[in-house]
Amino acid sequence: MADKPRLDVDRITCRFDGRDVVRDVSFTVRAGEVMCLLGPSGCGKSTTLRVIAGIERQVSGAVRADGITLSDEQVHLPPEARGVGLIFQDFALFPHLSVAQNVGFGLKGNKAEIARRVHELLERVDLAGYGDKAPHMLSGGEQQRVALARALAPRPRIMLMDEPFSGLDNRLRDGIRDETLQLLKEEGTAVVLVTHEPEEAMRMADQIALMRDGVIVQKGAPYNIYNAPADKAAAAFFSDINVIRGAVQGALVDTAFGQFLAPGHPDGTEVEIVFRPQHVKIDFDRGGRGPNPTPQDGTPARGIVARARFMGHESLVEFRMDFDGGIVKATVPAVFLPKPGTPLWLTVRRDRCFVFAKKR
Numbered sequence: 001m002a003d004k005p006r007l008d009v010d011r012i013t014c015r016f017d018g019r020d021v022v023r024d025v026s027f028t029v030r031a032g033e034v035m036c037l038l039g040p041s042g043c044g045k046s047t048t049l050r051v052i053a054g055i056e057r058q059v060s061g062a063v064r065a066d067g068i069t070l071s072d073e074q075v076h077l078p079p080e081a082r083g084v085g086l087i088f089q090d091f092a093l094f095p096h097l098s099v100a101q102n103v104g105f106g107l108k109g110n111k112a113e114i115a116r117r118v119h120e121l122l123e124r125v126d127l128a129g130y131g132d133k134a135p136h137m138l139s140g141g142e143q144q145r146v147a148l149a150r151a152l153a154p155r156p157r158i159m160l161m162d163e164p165f166s167g168l169d170n171r172l173r174d175g176i177r178d179e180t181l182q183l184l185k186e187e188g189t190a191v192v193l194v195t196h197e198p199e200e201a202m203r204m205a206d207q208i209a210l211m212r213d214g215v216i217v218q219k220g221a222p223y224n225i226y227n228a229p230a231d232k233a234a235a236a237f238f239s240d241i242n243v244i245r246g247a248v249q250g251a252l253v254d255t256a257f258g259q260f261l262a263p264g265h266p267d268g269t270e271v272e273i274v275f276r277p278q279h280v281k282i283d284f285d286r287g288g289r290g291p292n293p294t295p296q297d298g299t300p301a302r303g304i305v306a307r308a309r310f311m312g313h314e315s316l317v318e319f320r321m322d323f324d325g326g327i328v329k330a331t332v333p334a335v336f337l338p339k340p341g342t343p344l345w346l347t348v349r350r351d352r353c354f355v356f357a358k359k360r
């Protein structure tokens with residue numbers, strides 16, 4: 001069994017009112033691995049999770065755990081028979097049970113064993129000493145951590161989490177996220193985490209499946225998705241982007257920022273060159289004169305500062321470009337707030353640009 005993924009989601013399609021809200025979705029998750037389903041609201045993330053949990057039924061495709069079928073067109077194991085832990089957005093604690101009773105609810109074993117496990121988990125979620133309290137005496141964030149402890153208590157093989165951290169305030173969130181992750185890794189749980197926040201996915205995931213309109217548009221390690229997005233929208237999901245346009249001639253595109261490689265695009269193809277603000281450099285020294293600093297940097301182009309804002313760990317400067325009157329955004333990792341109207345020269349890291357055929 002060791003070679004089988006812990007969770008295998010195999011081409012599932014889920015239909016509501018004649019509409020495919022999840023179509024042909026496939027991914028695998030190994031023990032101790034975190035898969036993030038990432039995408040905008042309504043793209044089918046929660047539905048996918050509910051199919052894995054057995055709360056929703058797919059019209060086609062299969063869900064397997066360690067090679068055993070949990071559901072397909074014929075089989076449909078009920079949620080409680082799947083060995084799957086769930087933490088959903090609208091978690092519900094049993095209001096008439098204490099915190100400790102909530103956490104121990106699904107546990108088997110003798111009283112001392114259960115008490116030990118409950119104590120261990122409450123410590124892990126930073127709620128030691130809260131065991132005897134009633135849920136309503138806790139804040140929303142504390143209740144969320146109890147729900148987390150309860151889901152972890154039976155040591156599920158697979159943990160499904162639907163935006164479980166969105167109710168926590170910022171101060172707590174990072175700590176709880178990292179703690180949760182560590183706990184799940186230690187226990188060798190395969191995790192599917194749903195989120196619409198790219199930062200959360202980058203922080204938590206071993207693999208990201210980027211979803212849009214019910215399908216997975218790209219799957220891979222965070223680094224790969226960020227640095228080799230499948231299309232313009234995939235690039236834009238993770239940060240602000242800049243877009244300039246051009247036409248391909250001999251696998252090259254000529255622009256005011258120099259030539260870009262466009263391998264595989266036939267002559268005459270209209271393309272969009274996409275790059276992130278962090279890969280725009282302000283060329284303080286040259287002002288368009290003299291040799292280029294490095295071959296990656298291409299040709300400096302002049303823009304006029306339209307707006308500059310300090311963002312905390314960087315400054316974001318927007319330029320109106322001479323060559324087409326469009327806006328290019330640059331981030332500078334320092335306090336840099338030039339006055340609007342200031343002319344400056346920009347270069348872009350050509351090795352960090354993405355060239356996509358323009359969609360019609």
Ligand code: ADP
Nearest residue numbers: 016017021039040041042043044045046047048
């Ligand atoms: P996400 O979690 O990515 O925000 P969902 O999976 O909740 O998206 O929803 C995907 C689409 O399916 C949405 O358009 C939503 O309105 C629709 N949908 C979800 N559940 C149902 C249902 N039980 N009946 C009909 N439509 C549904």
Ligand code: MG
Nearest residue numbers: 045046047162
């Ligand atoms: Mg959802």
